[in-house]
Amino acid sequence: MKNNTIRLFQISGIPIGLDPSWFLVFALITWVLAISYFPTEFSQWTRLQYWSVAAVTSIFFFACVLLHELGHSIVALRYKLQVKSITMYIFGGISQITSEPNNALAEFVIAFAGPFTSLLLAGIFYLLELLFKGIAPIFAMTKYLALINLTLAIFNLIPGFPLDGGRVFRAIVWGISHNLRRATEIAILLGRAIAFIFILLGVWLIFRGNWTNGLWIAFIGWFLENAALGQQQQQRMHALLAGHTVEQVMSQSCVMAPSDLTLQELVDQFILEKGQRCLILMRGENVVGLATLHNIRTIPRERWGTTTAADVMTPISEVKRTSPDVGLEQALEQMGTDGVNQMPVMKDGQIEGMLRREDIINYLKLLQNLEK
Numbered sequence: 001m002k003n004n005t006i007r008l009f010q011i012s013g014i015p016i017g018l019d020p021s022w023f024l025v026f027a028l029i030t031w032v033l034a035i036s037y038f039p040t041e042f043s044q045w046t047r048l049q050y051w052s053v054a055a056v057t058s059i060f061f062f063a064c065v066l067l068h069e070l071g072h073s074i075v076a077l078r079y080k081l082q083v084k085s086i087t088m089y090i091f092g093g094i095s096q097i098t099s100e101p102n103n104a105l106a107e108f109v110i111a112f113a114g115p116f117t118s119l120l121l122a123g124i125f126y127l128l129e130l131l132f133k134g135i136a137p138i139f140a141m142t143k144y145l146a147l148i149n150l151t152l153a154i155f156n157l158i159p160g161f162p163l164d165g166g167r168v169f170r171a172i173v174w175g176i177s178h179n180l181r182r183a184t185e186i187a188i189l190l191g192r193a194i195a196f197i198f199i200l201l202g203v204w205l206i207f208r209g210n211w212t213n214g215l216w217i218a219f220i221g222w223f224l225e226n227a228a229l230g231q232q233q234q235q236r237m238h239a240l241l242a243g244h245t246v247e248q249v250m251s252q253s254c255v256m257a258p259s260d261l262t263l264q265e266l267v268d269q270f271i272l273e274k275g276q277r278c279l280i281l282m283r284g285e286n287v288v289g290l291a292t293l294h295n296i297r298t299i300p301r302e303r304w305g306t307t308t309a310a311d312v313m314t315p316i317s318e319v320k321r322t323s324p325d326v327g328l329e330q331a332l333e334q335m336g337t338d339g340v341n342q343m344p345v346m347k348d349g350q351i352e353g354m355l356r357r358e359d360i361i362n363y364l365k366l367l368q369n370l371e372k
Contacts, residue, residue, distance in 0.1 A: 005087055014073055016066065019089035030058045033144070042140055049137065057141045062088060064121050064149055068156075069093040071117030072110055072164075079106045099333060104175035104183075111167035118153035122146050160224050161191035162231050181239065188232045195225035238329055240367045241360075246331050247324035249363045250345045250353035256280045259288050259313065263296055263304035271296075280344060280351055281313050287351055289313030290344065321346050322355060332360055 005017040033054035038045065045053075066088065073083040073095045084096040101107040125146035132138040157165040161184075170187035174180050202218025205211075257270055259281040270279055271293070281289045288310070295312040296304075322331050322343050335343065335357055345353040 005085075011070060012074060012077060014070075014077075014083050015085045017085060017087050019087055022062075022088045026058055026062065029061065030054045033057055037144065038140060041143075042136060045136070053137050053140055057144055060141060060145055061148060062093075064118070064145065065093045065152070067121060068114045068118050068152065069095045071113040073097065075110045075113040076101075079110065081110075098336060100180070104171045107174060108168055108171035111164045111171060114164050115153040115156045118149045118156070122149035122153065125149060158194060159187075159190055160194035160228065161187035162227050163191070163224070166191045166228075181235070184231070184235050188228050188235065191228035191231070192225060195221045195228055197221070198224060237364060240364060241327070241329040241332070244328045244363070244367075245324065246322055246326045246328060246345055246355050247352075249328060249359045250324065250355045251359065256282050256287075256351075257291070257309065259283050259308065259310040261309050263299060263307050263309060263312065266291065266309050267296065267304065279309075280354075281309050283310075287316050287346075287349075289315045290319050319344060323347055324352050328360055328363070331355060332357070 005019055007015055007017045009016055030051070031054075034050045038050050038054060042049075066086065069086045073086060076083055076095070076097045079101055081101065082098045084098050086093060086095050097110075101110060123146075125142045129139060129142040129146055132142060156163055157168070159165040159169040161167065161170060166187050169190065170183045173186050174183035177183055198221025199218050200221075202214045202216070202221060205214030205217060208214075255270060257266060257279045260283075261269070266279065279291045280287060281291055291309050291313045295314065299307050299312055320334070320340050320343050322334060322345055324345055324347055326334075331343070335341065341358075342354060342356040344351055345355050
C-alpha cells in the first residue's frame, strides 16, 4: 500500500486500506443521497432521517465495492497469484494483483468474479427489499443497494480494457489466439474505442443541454481512455524488456564492507566518501547481509559509533534477490511484489552484482531511443 493509505484490517491475508480520497467520495455520495435521492423517493422523512440513512447506505455501498474487489482477489489467490492489497479510493476500489494469470481460463474467472459478486449482491438486496417493504429506512437502503450493485456489475462488464469486461474479452481472445500479448493489444484498442464513444456521447448530451449527465459520461470516457493508454504503455514496456536479462543491466561494481564496522565508519568510508547507498556486508569471505540507508536511519546518530553494521543489516537469508539469467520483466515485477528498489544478483551463493530499479528504467529509455 502507498504510504498515505490508511490501513484498516486484513481479509484472507490481504491488507485492506483507505486512500484519503475515499473520504471525499463518501461525503459526496452521502450528500447526494440525503438531499436528492431519498427526498425524491421518500418525501415524508425528516432531515435527520435523510442524512442518517444516507450515511449508513454509503457505508454499505463501499462494503459492496470491497466485496466486489474481494471477489477478484480471493479467486486470484486460488490460482496462486499474490494479492498485495485492496485499496478503497475515489473511483471505488482496486485489487493489487501482482502478476498476470498463467492461462486464459484463469484470467476469465478472475475478471468475471467481481461483476458476478456484484450481481449476487444485487439479488440479495432485491430480496431484502421485498422482505422489508414495510420498514421505510431499510427498504430505502436495500432498494438503492440492489440498483447500485446491478449498475456496478453492468458497468464493469463493458468490454473496455482494463475494466473487468475488457479483461473478460481479453481472456476470450487469449483463449482463441493463444497469444496474451496480441490479446492485450486487441483489448486495449477496443477499450480506447469505447472510451471515445463515451466522450463523444457526453459532448453530444452537453450540446443538447443535459450538462450533468453529459459531463459525467464524458468524464467516464476520459477515465477509461487514460486507463487504456496506461495499459498500452505498460504493454510497450513489457515488449521492449522481453528477451533482456538481469545480467545485461546489473551493476557489477558491488561495494563490499566488513560487517564488524561501526555505522560511523560505514557512513564515513563508504556512503559519504564513495556515494554508496547499499552495501553488501561480509564476514571473512562469506556474504552475511545487506546494509542500506534505511537500516542506518533506524539508529540514532549518537549511537553510530557503538553500533556495528551487523547489528542493523538485513540478513542475507531474508534479502530479496535475483539471478543473472532472470528476465528484466520478471525482475521488475518481483521488485514491485516485494516492495524493493534494489536486489543483489546472486549465483551459486556468490554475489554477481546489484540490480536497481533505476538501472532498469535507464535501460528501458535506451531501448526506446534505439527503437525510434
